[in-house]
Amino acid sequence: MSESLLERSSARSSEHEQLLQVQDLKTYFPTPRGLVKAVDGVSFELERGKTLGIVGESGSGKSVLSRSIMRLLPRKTELHGQVMFDGRDLTNMKQAELRDVWGAEIAMVFQDPMTSLNPVMRIGPQITESIRHHLGVNKAEARETAIALLTSVGIPEPIRRLKEYPHQLSGGMRQRVTIAIALACGPRLLIADEPTTALDVTVQAQILDLLKVQQSERFMGMILVTHDLGVVAGRTDDIAVMYAGKIVEQAPTDELFADVKMPYTEALLQSIPRLSNHSHTRLQSIKGRPPDLVNLPKGCRFAARCPYVQDKCLAEEPPLIPITGKPDHLYRCWFPVGTAAGEAALESNRAAGKIDHEIDPAAAGEIIA
Amino acid sequence: MARQILGRIPQLILTLLAVSFLTFMLLSLIPGDPVLSILGTDNITEEMIQQKREELGLNDPLPVRYASWLGDAVRGDFGRSQRTQQPVMDAIKERLPVTVEIGLLALTGALLITIPLGSYTAFRANGIADRVTTTVSFALRSVPGFVLALLMIYIFAVWLRLLPATGWTRLTVDPVRNLRSALMPALVLGLAEVTAYTRVLRSDMIATLQQDFIIMAKAKGLPNWRILFKHALRPSMFSLMTVVGLNIAALVGGALIVETIFALPGIGRLLVDSIYQRDLVMVQGVVLFIASSYVIVNFLVDTLYTVLDPRIRHGRA
Numbered sequence: 304m305s306e307s308l309l310e311r312s313s314a315r316s317s318e319h320e321q322l323l324q325v326q327d328l329k330t331y332f333p334t335p336r337g338l339v340k341a342v343d344g345v346s347f348e349l350e351r352g353k354t355l356g357i358v359g360e361s362g363s364g365k366s367v368l369s370r371s372i373m374r375l376l377p378r379k380t381e382l383h384g385q386v387m388f389d390g391r392d393l394t395n396m397k398q399a400e401l402r403d404v405w406g407a408e409i410a411m412v413f414q415d416p417m418t419s420l421n422p423v424m425r426i427g428p429q430i431t432e433s434i435r436h437h438l439g440v441n442k443a444e445a446r447e448t449a450i451a452l453l454t455s456v457g458i459p460e461p462i463r464r465l466k467e468y469p470h471q472l473s474g475g476m477r478q479r480v481t482i483a484i485a486l487a488c489g490p491r492l493l494i495a496d497e498p499t500t501a502l503d504v505t506v507q508a509q510i511l512d513l514l515k516v517q518q519s520e521r522f523m524g525m526i527l528v529t530h531d532l533g534v535v536a537g538r539t540d541d542i543a544v545m546y547a548g549k550i551v552e553q554a555p556t557d558e559l560f561a562d563v564k565m566p567y568t569e570a571l572l573q574s575i576p577r578l579s580n581h582s583h584t585r586l587q588s589i590k591g592r593p594p595d596l597v598n599l600p601k602g603c604r605f606a607a608r609c610p611y612v613q614d615k616c617l618a619e620e621p622p623l624i625p626i627t628g629k630p631d632h633l634y635r636c637w638f639p640v641g642t643a644a645g646e647a648a649l650e651s652n653r654a655a656g657k658i659d660h661e662i663d664p665a666a667a668g669e670i671i672a
Numbered sequence: 673m674a675r676q677i678l679g680r681i682p683q684l685i686l687t688l689l690a691v692s693f694l695t696f697m698l699l700s701l702i703p704g705d706p707v708l709s710i711l712g713t714d715n716i717t718e719e720m721i722q723q724k725r726e727e728l729g730l731n732d733p734l735p736v737r738y739a740s741w742l743g744d745a746v747r748g749d750f751g752r753s754q755r756t757q758q759p760v761m762d763a764i765k766e767r768l769p770v771t772v773e774i775g776l777l778a779l780t781g782a783l784l785i786t787i788p789l790g791s792y793t794a795f796r797a798n799g800i801a802d803r804v805t806t807t808v809s810f811a812l813r814s815v816p817g818f819v820l821a822l823l824m825i826y827i828f829a830v831w832l833r834l835l836p837a838t839g840w841t842r843l844t845v846d847p848v849r850n851l852r853s854a855l856m857p858a859l860v861l862g863l864a865e866v867t868a869y870t871r872v873l874r875s876d877m878i879a880t881l882q883q884d885f886i887i888m889a890k891a892k893g894l895p896n897w898r899i900l901f902k903h904a905l906r907p908s909m910f911s912l913m914t915v916v917g918l919n920i921a922a923l924v925g926g927a928l929i930v931e932t933i934f935a936l937p938g939i940g941r942l943l944v945d946s947i948y949q950r951d952l953v954m955v956q957g958v959v960l961f962i963a964s965s966y967v968i969v970n971f972l973v974d975t976l977y978t979v980l981d982p983r984i985r986h987g988r989a
């Protein structure tokens with residue numbers, strides 16, 4: 304009796320154990336122009352069965368971060384820091400050990416299903432090859448599994464599909480196939496890198512819902528990468544906002560939308576397409592461009608584009624710190640949104656005529672509604 | 673797929689017609705009177721010449737002569753040797769197996785070396801193996817085939833005494849000796865191709881290895897050999913196929929030299945000997961045969977594309 308109780312409690316504690324712990328991860332690419340600091344000191348944790356959204360403009364280092372976690376990087380890349388997956392350090396693993404993790408324990412869904420499936424190979428073997436490789440089952444069993452997988456990701460006539468080539472399927476169907484491939488060996492972590500960016504608006508929601516359903520049914524950890532905050536709203540447990548290789552704000556999803564602290568996150572919220580918008584109103588995209596990752600600015604990386612910017616922002620880089628009283632809401636800003644200091648900074652810039660576009664404070668609330 | 677191949681047959685026929693016409697014109701373009709080369713220049717009279725011209729149909733207008741020659745050729749009758757009176761087709765049939773065997777051996781060997789070598793050097797581009805390969809290829813390319821052949825004869829026949837220096841044993845007579853006599857000629861022919869093939873495959877393969885579906889295959893945890901040969905090889909074969917097709921001509925050209933050096937009774941030697949002996953009917957027949965084979969082989973190579981790429985097969989090129 305006491306033994307079973309012990310077992311149960313240990314089972315529960317392992318259930319809550321972290322699946323993924325990323326510690327100060329840095330990914331630098333040596334290039335003729337200099338060292339490209341694509342990911343520059345990222346830390347976060349992900350529990351089993353939870354979903355983390357990683358959001359940022361294009362070029363902020365989301366894909367490089369995803370691939371760094373898996374260590375799917377070009378050979379000459381400099382990688383520093385630690386990636387603990389299920390108690391093992393992936394950064395120390397040999398290629399052969401990594402290959403046992405890839406596809407079996409961590410799987411990835413890529414952005415463009417038009418290019419991520421092999422154009423000259425039938426769908427069937429593209430699904431069964433990893434099943435056969437990792438699980439060592441025979442051809443017939445692998446085929447049965449593939450049919451079941453295709454059915455579970457909502458592909459009609461799965462048996463016929465096995466014999467088809469990728470170009471015979473629509474974009475949405477192809478992404479369902481890549482999801483089936485990712486799920487094939489029952490991974491514990493699924494990394495989806497902009498899984499809907501290349502798809503028609505009409506099928507985006509279906510694919511995101513499919514991912515959500517599969518994630519919770521299989522109790523997988525999931526990292527959902529996107530440039531669109533609207534995609535992660537309501538679909539992830541936590542959100543990390545990335546800018547120029549760093550996390551600039553991180554919080555539980557509801558908390559983030561309710562209490563944005565980082566002006567960059569606020570600016571991202573402005574660029575979400577909203578139902579309440581009239582079809583004529585143009586989307587506001589963030590002015591300016593992200594900094595050059597070879598010659599990074601001294602202070603805050605967002606300073607050059609920030610409506611709150613002050614002299615201090617240009618001189619000193621703000622640390623990633625929690626809000627007092629909310630240890631799980633981190634941000635990286637000297638003059639945070641919604642604080643007295645922030646309001647004063649914004650007001651002084653407005654008075655000095657430095658702001659030519661206004662951020663609409665009502666925007667944030669509508670997302671959750 | 674069948675329809676796409678059938679659709680290209682008229683084009684094939686036109687090409688063959690053009691080839692045959694040019695070959696036919698060869699006789700009229702070569703300086704000197706063919707009749708004189710048949711009869712010789714001693715002790716002949718104008719009468720004999722006229723009689724021979726009539727006999728050969730040389731007095732008919734050109735289109736008529738072409739039509740009757742083509743009619744015969746289509747039926748496999750390429751005329752008779754002016755020297756030996758042997759039907760040209762018989763001579764070709766007799767010599768063809770030698771050339772084909774050496775050509776196939778060279779081609780197969782070249783591809784057997786190229787596919788792993790090109791794939792690996794692409795996979796580890798700029799690595800040690802890649803740089804060594806580049807250097808060796810460069811050296812090989814700058815050595816003419818006949819020098820290579822003589823060098824090999826010296827090493828393998830004279831020095832090591834492993835292989836016969838010259839001569840030919842038929843496959844049906846003694847398969848082992850046949851292979852021994854085919855080995856060096858095939859190596860000389862094949863090595864020249866390997867350098868070109870490897871470069872073509874390597875550069876296509878490097879491009880393929882950048883593709884998303886390769887990263888996806890890697891993310892599945894597949895072993896490198898599987899990624900290279902199951903995922904990357906097929907989409908990287910298009911340029912190689914083209915070059916192989918075009919190089920069939922080079923193999924025939926190479927056969928002229930190689931068969932001469934190694935004293936092999938193949939088509940190449942037949943052509944060279946006929947040219948020296950001014951056996952024009954034989955030259956014409958052999959050239960027509962080689963040119964037509966070349967056109968047909970290239971047609972077959974083109975249809976292979978559709979096998980390689982399902983997108984073409986489904987008419988969505």
Ligand SMILES: Nc1ncnc2c1ncn2[C@@H]1O[C@H](COP(=O)(O)OP(=O)(O)O)[C@@H](O)[C@H]1O
Pocket residue numbers: 332334339341359360361362363364365366367368377596
């Ligand atoms: N192999 C590489 N070599 C050099 N720079 C790279 C390489 N891969 C990505 N980068 C750079 O890293 C930055 C982040 O890229 P990425 O992670 O793809 O952005 P995101 O996915 O957020 O759009 C970009 O500036 C990109 O140019």
Ligand SMILES: [Mg+2]
Pocket residue numbers: 365366367496497
């Ligand atoms: Mg990306």
